Amino acid sequence: MALVMTTASVPESERPAYWREAVGRALAPMAVTVRHGGPFEGRVCTERLGHLRITTIEADAQRVSRTAAHLAGATAAPAPAADHVVVGLQTAGTATLLQDGRRALVEEGDLMVYDTGRPYSLDFPERFAHRAVRMPRWALGVAEEDLRRVTGTAITGTEGFGALLANFLAPLTASVPPCAPAVAGRLAAGVVDLVATLVDERIRGDVTPAASQGEHLVLRVRDHIDRHLADPGLSPGSVAAAHHISVRYLHRLFEGEGVTVSRLIQQRRLERCARELRRAAVSAPPVSAVAQRWGFANPAHFSRVFRAAYGLSPREWREARDELVPAG
The missing domain is CATH 1.10.10 (Arc Repressor Mutant, subunit A)
Structure with a gap:
């Protein structure tokens, strides 16, 4: 069930404190500074998908900061905020992310990655909409040094692997589907796998050209097919679902391969x-x-x-x- 907190019915004088609590509950304890005078309006909605927490924030201009003091006050709760990584999708307005000595301008449609276990700040100079997918560090399975090379950066959501991840997250975070725990767990695992792949792509030389991304995805599909040949249910549909793409896009990827996906599965099985x-x-x-x-x-x-x-x-x-x- 979604948890929604809004300033709509809160007296104007009490809104800053209310909003600080709302953001802290949704993401992690932090300082919140409203940017402009006048009535402040904000809405935050938090939902769970397996071991992920998906938060949508729509609000007026502000700056949020998670400082060393906040980290020092973190407690050993069952899932402390300091043990999470967040992938943010900027759906309206812009943001400036600071973490690990880097400053990144994040524009509408872009992605960002930040670690709640280290200080960071997000500056939203105008009214904005932001979707944050928070995941446990243990689930991501990325080395600390690799993660630090990705945090504090903006990732374009219009090309390369960033576009693949953004296009997958946009509808999922817009309306988290009600589903059985097992299904939610598989969806969450898919998101984490995509994020881990994104980190791997970035540390291997930033964003590669779209054509290379397609070639990389073809290699991943071929490897997936070889590892699942014994599964009678292996098909273009199951392959596409495993890689979070449509069957139509899968067939388009293989247009230059000289073989259809169905034919490739049959050939490899026969071999x-x-x-x-x-x-x-x-x-x-x-x-x-x-x-x-x-x-x-x-x-x-x-x-x-x-x-x-x-x-x-x-x-x-x-x-x-x-x-x-x-x-x-």
Whole structure:
């Protein structure tokens, strides 16, 4: 259930203190300074998705700072704020992020990364909207030195891997879907995996060109297919879901690969089967067992596609193994 806190019904004189408490509860204890005079308005909404906390803030101009004093006062709660990393998506207005000696201007549509375990500040010079995805450091699994190379930086949300992450987070954080705990856990794990990949991309040389990002994603898809060949449910749909992209985009990625995703899955499965069937008779398992092991649930279908690929039935291939040249 979402927790919503708004200044709408709070007396004007009490709003700064109320807002400071609201932001502290949503993100972490920090100092809040309202930028301009006049009535201040703000709204913060916090929801949970597995082990993630997703917070949407819409408010007037302000500066928020988490100082060494705030860190010194942190307590060992079950999940203390000092043990989290935040990925922010700026959906309206601009922000200036300071952390680890770096200053970054974050524009609408950009991403930012900051660590609640070290001092940082965010300056919003005008009314803004900001979505923060807070995740436990243990879940991210990124080395401290690598994380420090990414915090305090702005990441464009219009190209490269930043665009992939921003496009995934935007609808998810706009309306966190009600779902069963198991589903929420898988979604949260997907978000964390994407963020860890983003960190890896950044430390390997900033944002690479979009074409290289596509090539990198193709390599990841091919590796995913090889690791899940035994799963009968492996399909373009499951592959796309595992990489948080649409099936249409997946097919577009493979337009220059000379093979469709479905065909690639079938080819790789057949190669694994052919390899096993070439083993010596003493150790080779039954043909049906080989087919099932590599994702072919229907023996008749397996025999048809194997003959089409190798010119022999699986049994003929096994019997002629001593005369065959291994498939290249």
